[in-house]
Amino acid sequence: MPETSAPERSALDTVAAASQDPHRDQPWAELGLKADEYARIREILGRRPTSSELAMYSVMWSEHCSYKSSKVHLRQFSEIPQETPVGKMLAGIGENAGVIDIGQGYAVTFKVESHNHPSYVEPYQGAATGVGGIVRDILAMGARPVAVMDPLRFGPLDADDTHRVLPGIVAGVGGYGNCLGLPNIGGEAVFDETYLGNPLVNALCVGVLKHEDLHLAKASGVGNQVILYGARTGGDGIGGVSVLASETFDEGGPAKRPSVQVGDPFMEKLLIECTLEIFAAGLVAGIQDLGGAGLSCATSELASAGDGGMHVELDRVPLRDSTLAPEEILMSESQERMMAVVEPGDVEAFLAICAKWDVEAVVVGEVTDTGRLQIDWHGERVVDVPPRSVAHDGPTYQRPFARPDWQDALQADSANALPRAITGAELRDTLLRLVASPNLCDKSWITDQYDRYVRGNTVLAQPSDSGMIRVDDESNLGVAVSTDCNGRFAKLDPYAGAQLALVESYRNVATGGAAPLAISDCLNFGSPEDPAVMWQFAEACRGLKDACVELGIPVTGGNVSLYNQTGETAILPTPVVAVLGVIEDVTRRTPSGFVAEGEDVFLLGSTGEDLSGSEWAHVVHGHLGGLPPRVDLAAEKALAALLVEASRTGAVTSAHDVSDGGVAQALAESALRNGIGCTVGFEGDAFLGLFSESAARAVVTAADAAALNDLAARHGVPLTRLGRTGGPDLVVDGHFSVSVEELRAAWSATLPAALG
CATH class of the missing domain: 3.90.650.10 (PurM-like C-terminal domain)
Structure with a gap:
């Protein structure tokens, strides 16, 4: 194992050091933690956290990763029946993406997520990595990604800042998706003054799999090996979306903020094909993509969803920048990375497939029965935590909410x-x-930059009411997807506005001939610290739940994006709803x-x-x-x-x-x-x-x-x-x-x- 120099060793904040100097000042506030959250971390650990542990908790307890302001309202979605007209939902809320049975042994996974603030700071890379991240979520379920969509919101068309962000965002969506060879089959481009300074970039991906190909994110089987594969870890995206999506923008525009991730779609294409071949060979016991919060998320979520223990040698992680400290490695949101749990006897075959696709892969740890996530750096322990406390047991806020006076x-x-x-x-x-x-x-200025028909299975695409993809060449089984939201309706009445977003997508899918089956949502709102915004959010969630119960369609998952405001100006409440439907024969579409x-x-x-x-x-x-x-x-x-x-x-x-x-x-x-x-x-x-x-x-x-x-x-x-x-x-x-x-x-x- 590599030796550290004397200066590195003395500067390293280890678990032993944390026990010996409990009163060391730590930058918890600068990392976005509240005083009571920092106190809670110390209570969980029985000591102060190491700097590496503090980094992990700060990103995993951020608004973007922990849903700490929203989960009390999202819980009502579990009251919705999980059956669809075709069959049972195979995976739902809590997984990387929802999975729906569509018949004939096929399942479809789909999800919509946000990449809003990064796309304002760096439009091209923010939008591109938004596409890359949602594609990996779909891939991690065991599915081949087959199509993407992009619901977008911008400020007024004649505004200077719209002219800055829109071309870059559109180029990022198109550039990344086109390089992956994925058709962009739908979405929206909406303009309103409230999105000036805070554009919304929501990205959706659809994937297809057979029922038996389903994979889940869990690290089970003591002694199983943990393999990190894909791109090397760099300094881009440190803090990244985890922090960017968890605070309000200042009125002065971009200030000193965490760097936005830099995407490499060609590496992602190799990663997709490599991963699908690994799945086909039956070499994976559990898998997780590395998106928001990077290694902090992948290690803690895999461990907490499995047998509860994992040991990782952090210095084995391949780096693009050798000067990165362990805290930075754990916080980095570098793109095109996956983590797999593999039985020892399958490691050689796993690594061989990665080598075939020119994808770097390294065994970085193993599953243990300790019930702890333990991470070492050059022989010193820098993390020793209960993994669930990082991944799932973060703070839950009952934010005050009230119908606004206006x-x-x-x-x-x-x-x-x-x-x-x-x-x-x-x-x-x-x-x-x-x-x-x-x-x-006409939105063709935007959509002409996207390949809508690559792969040859696109049946309907923009400007049709919904996008439609053929799933099976012989039976012509297919699925249709639509995304919609009128933020003005949601401002007037968030309960009804969320339902109107749902029924418009529902109707769009049906006009093409597909029977609506399930929804995914991306709930974009202003600051949760504003009681009026939280009232809008609570009403929108209640509206979606009530509508889904009456329509008989489940919520499979989605995303919450808060703090979408500049200064005191919040965006229109924008609960984007994606509806997926199934059509038995795409040749009969309307x-x-x-x-x-x-x-x-x-x-x-x-x-x-x-x-x-x-x-x-x-x-x-x-x-x-x-x-x-x-x-x-x-x-x-x-x-x-x-x-x-x-x-x-x-x-x-x-x-x-x-x-x-x-x-x-x-x-x-x-x-x-x-x-x-x-x-x-x-x-x-x-x-x-x-x-x-x-x-x-x-x-x-x-x-x-x-x-x-x-x-x-x-x-x-x-x-x-x-x-x-x-x-x-x-x-x-x-x-x-x-x-x-x-x-x-x-x-x-x-x-x-x-x-x-």
Whole structure:
């Protein structure tokens, strides 16, 4: 074992030293710990922590890793039934990612996570490593990653800082995903002033596996070897996302903060293929990726989920920087690393596969029966802790929360009282203004930087309502995924806003013909130290739980991202919800654009006066107030069942959900997809017919109106004939006409004009 020099040995803070000088000053506050948390660590250990132990506790007890402000509210998700219409959830909350049975012996794992603050500090690498991290979470479950998605939020499109962060974030998402050979099949790009200085970069990955291939993160079997493999550990990302995601940004912008991780997608590609071959050879007893908190997380979580003991020789860890101290090695969040637990007889075969893929691998420790996580550095013990105290038994805060004083006034200020377009010319101008608005315009400036069809199994991708991937080439079994959230709705009513995010994703999956099975969520909110923010968070969690119970779909896992605010300005509460659905035959999927002329156009669902929080109120009046659209979960469930059956039987030829921008936007996007116009009419108020954002609705086309009418009646879904497809124009009978080409010009010009 390498010898340390005299100066290194004297400077090393060992367990023995910690017992002998209990009153040494330690930088616990600088590492983000509170006084009572530091006192609790001393109580757990019966002494002061070593500097290495302090580093581990500080990152693992951070908001990002411990969920200390949110877990009291997240526990209610366990009340949701874990069965799906297809079968039991195979792995859920607490694992690296949720795993869902989709039939035919296949399972799908998916998860969405945040990489918000790192992407503001260093947009390209922050976004790129967000993709890399979520892909490794999926890989660690035993699955082959097959697709990614990216729900994004930015400040105003014309803001200087948006021009700084957006191109880098988009390039990072695309650059990393494209190099991995993973199609980017969906996501969002939303603009609002509250995200200025705090963009949201949420990343989702989907993976496919057979039931028998499932792997879990646990270190079991005394004497089993612990192998670290992948990239070398460097100084990039020390403290990284663990600290960045656990404090509020100052108004002055980036200050001295932990470095953002640097990604190497080509190493990750080798790591993926190497790991999948290791799985196929049956050489792994437990596995964990190294993401937030790095080695601190991997060692403590593997040990606490297994037999409870692990011994690690830290000086065996391959380094890119030989000057790193043990504390820095434990805190480093360098990317493209995995940790596996392997039986002694399989180590040689494991290392041989790693060598084949040119992936560095080193045995760094073994599973023990001590019930302790013990880490040595050059022959000296620097960590000796109960692993569960690091990984799972961190602080739990009952943060005070209260409905804010301003909520009543906000909800009383309804958008229904705002001046509306009346004449045909005014309606036409409103439509063109909305389709060109940043949130509703063509996003191909972004999505063209992503490979949407690599691997050859992409069935639907942007700008379709959902992304869809073929899972099995012979049976054409597939899955669809959508992510959504309207932060304005959540600001008006966080309980209903979270449910509206869920049902929009639920509806988007169903319009393509997939039956919704499960959700993953990424809950992005401001500071948990603000009682109003915690009230928003608590209400959003309650809303999601209640909706999942009624819809019969479980929460498989997800992510909480707090402290998303700059100074006193919090982001809009943004509970992004991803819904995954299964489709038995992807060749029967329903497209979202008009496919032929001469087909009847119908509206499924009922329209009310739902203008508060709408894109019309936001774009035309700069207004936010009132109550969001009413949530009717029974109506959403009936609509989804109809859409899934209609896809399977061919009763509809196209289907587009109605959400942001109302029926007007749904008609415009349906017409733009294949350049096919339509003529429609509205009974009563044409303005509401066009721009209301009532939920539980979809625009569909059908070649056989009678068959669709029978289907709607059987499912109890209101059906209204709007008109007929055909011609070069979108015509609202009795009011106005606009050519599809003029719509396209307005829709497609916005992002290129702003971003170049």
